Amino acid sequence: MPKIDVCLTPELLPLFKLDDKIVVVIDILRATSCMVTGFAHGISEIKPVATLEESATYGLMGYITAAERNGLKMEGFDLDNSPFSYMDPVLYGKKICVTTTNGTKAILQSAHARKVIIGSFLNLKTVADYLFIRGLDVVLLCAGWKGQVNAEDTLFAGALVSHLKESFAIGNDSALMARDLFELQKGRKLDFLRESSHFQRLNRLNIHKDIEFCLQSSIYECLPRLEKNVILAH
Amino acid sequence: MPKIDVCLTPELLPLFKLDDKIVVVIDILRATSCMVTGFAHGISEIKPVATLEESATYGLMGYITAAERNGLKMEGFDLDNSPFSYMDPVLYGKKICVTTTNGTKAILQSAHARKVIIGSFLNLKTVADYLFIRGLDVVLLCAGWKGQVNAEDTLFAGALVSHLKESFAIGNDSALMARDLFELQKGRKLDFLRESSHFQRLNRLNIHKDIEFCLQSSIYECLPRLEKNVILAH
Numbered sequence: 001m002p003k004i005d006v007c008l009t010p011e012l013l014p015l016f017k018l019d020d021k022i023v024v025v026i027d028i029l030r031a032t033s034c035m036v037t038g039f040a041h042g043i044s045e046i047k048p049v050a051t052l053e054e055s056a057t058y059g060l061m062g063y064i065t066a067a068e069r070n071g072l073k074m075e076g077f078d079l080d081n082s083p084f085s086y087m088d089p090v091l092y093g094k095k096i097c098v099t100t101t102n103g104t105k106a107i108l109q110s111a112h113a114r115k116v117i118i119g120s121f122l123n124l125k126t127v128a129d130y131l132f133i134r135g136l137d138v139v140l141l142c143a144g145w146k147g148q149v150n151a152e153d154t155l156f157a158g159a160l161v162s163h164l165k166e167s168f169a170i171g172n173d174s175a176l177m178a179r180d181l182f183e184l185q186k187g188r189k190l191d192f193l194r195e196s197s198h199f200q201r202l203n204r205l206n207i208h209k210d211i212e213f214c215l216q217s218s219i220y221e222c223l224p225r226l227e228k229n230v231i232l233a234h
Numbered sequence: 235m236p237k238i239d240v241c242l243t244p245e246l247l248p249l250f251k252l253d254d255k256i257v258v259v260i261d262i263l264r265a266t267s268c269m270v271t272g273f274a275h276g277i278s279e280i281k282p283v284a285t286l287e288e289s290a291t292y293g294l295m296g297y298i299t300a301a302e303r304n305g306l307k308m309e310g311f312d313l314d315n316s317p318f319s320y321m322d323p324v325l326y327g328k329k330i331c332v333t334t335t336n337g338t339k340a341i342l343q344s345a346h347a348r349k350v351i352i353g354s355f356l357n358l359k360t361v362a363d364y365l366f367i368r369g370l371d372v373v374l375l376c377a378g379w380k381g382q383v384n385a386e387d388t389l390f391a392g393a394l395v396s397h398l399k400e401s402f403a404i405g406n407d408s409a410l411m412a413r414d415l416f417e418l419q420k421g422r423k424l425d426f427l428r429e430s431s432h433f434q435r436l437n438r439l440n441i442h443k444d445i446e447f448c449l450q451s452s453i454y455e456c457l458p459r460l461e462k463n464v465i466l467a468h
Binding site: 008009015148149150151154173174176177184185192197 | 246249380381382385407410414415418419426
């Protein structure tokens with residue numbers, strides 16, 4: 001039986017061997033939720049980069065640029081980090097270069113894995129079905145917040161562990177705890193997250209609507225994945 | 235209102251500022267449970283050290299030596315890492331030098347905090363009362379297992395957060411999740427831990443009795459604390 005591990009923050013990633021595993025990168029509020037939304041609305045490619053400078057360079061090469069730091073859109077870039085921005089019909093068929101506080105870093109750090117998948121509540125069922133069919137060992141990598149563990153990414157990791165519990169063995173205690181937390185809170189995700197640090201941070205930015213959107217389960221069927229340092233979904 | 239943070243593994247400790255905080259070090263299976271048991275049975279002092287070599291040196295200076303690696307007692311040292319060994323009447327009034335896989339390292343790493351306290355289920359109420367009376371910010375440091383997060387240390391951290399919830403603000407999402415996990419599992423700690431990695435590891439070593447012992451709440455009233463790199467309880 002393949003096993004499923006949860007890595008609660010990228011700071012702990014060096015403890016995991018990734019070469020022969022599928023990594024699911026999770027940044028619910030909001031990087032991976034935005035990416036899934038964008039692909040569901042017809043964008044063609046996402047280039048994840050670590051720095052604002054790299055993003056600006058891709059902008060000169062014709063990419064739409066999305067740059068967020070500390071929850072805020074950076075001056076001089078095209079898109080903020082809201083899933084609603086990724087629904088804009090002008091983005092159809094376009095390439096987007098994205099840099100965010102936590103999510104894009106987590107993607108780049110796991111690039112040496114056998115396969116890297118972009119996960120969010122929005123494409124939960126599609127990701128779970130893919131992992132079930134592949135049947136390989138899995139590491140669910142929570143992007144967290146500046147190294148700290150966060151509640152919403154752990155909750156989604158727990159949702160995946162819970163969905164796959166018949167066909168995967170629990171790999172580590174983080175997976176066990178995430179699963180129990182999800183099973184406890186699944187009926188009241190928003191209320192649970194109201195107490196969390198990120199919710200409070202983002203709520204101050206007046207993006208309550210984004211948070212509610214990002215907590216919807218399985219509304220999209222796309223499966224974004226990293227192919228040679230570019231994210232594609234087709 | 236003071237705040238309470240949980241650090242799920244020593245790997246994440248660099249993210250926390252400790253100078254003005256009380257740190258509670260937690261290694262339920264079994265280092266901090268053993269220390270509390272030892273003080274409750276009259277030992278006078280514990281010297282935590284990182285290496286087997288240091289422990290051997292303290293042995294030459296008249297200390298009783300306790301050395302564990304990977305759950306096993308090391309050849310040539312006096313004590314193993316079982317709480318029952320710390321009840322031996324011959325230890326009354328004695329000094330013990332201890333080195334373990336995770337617990338003693340976590341203690342040494344937090345030595346620069348304002349105060350370092352040794353916590354376990356065995357002295358839960360005493361630790362909670364002390365933190366309540368002091369009213370300072372707290373970091374609950376889970377020793378984990380070789381850098382990985384573990385279920386039993388997180389469960390105890392959650393017990394402390396739960397006991398202090400009227401008088402401390404939740405500092406980070408790990409504290410929030412640990413609290414919810416404890417409140418979910420408190421009536422069935424042993425059953426919950428049956429699925430955990432450490433339980434399975436230790437159970438192979440045939441120390442089921444130790445595990446049951448370490449999960450008892452508030453049977454001792456001692457409060458071991460670090461004073462100039464030595465642990466005392468009086």
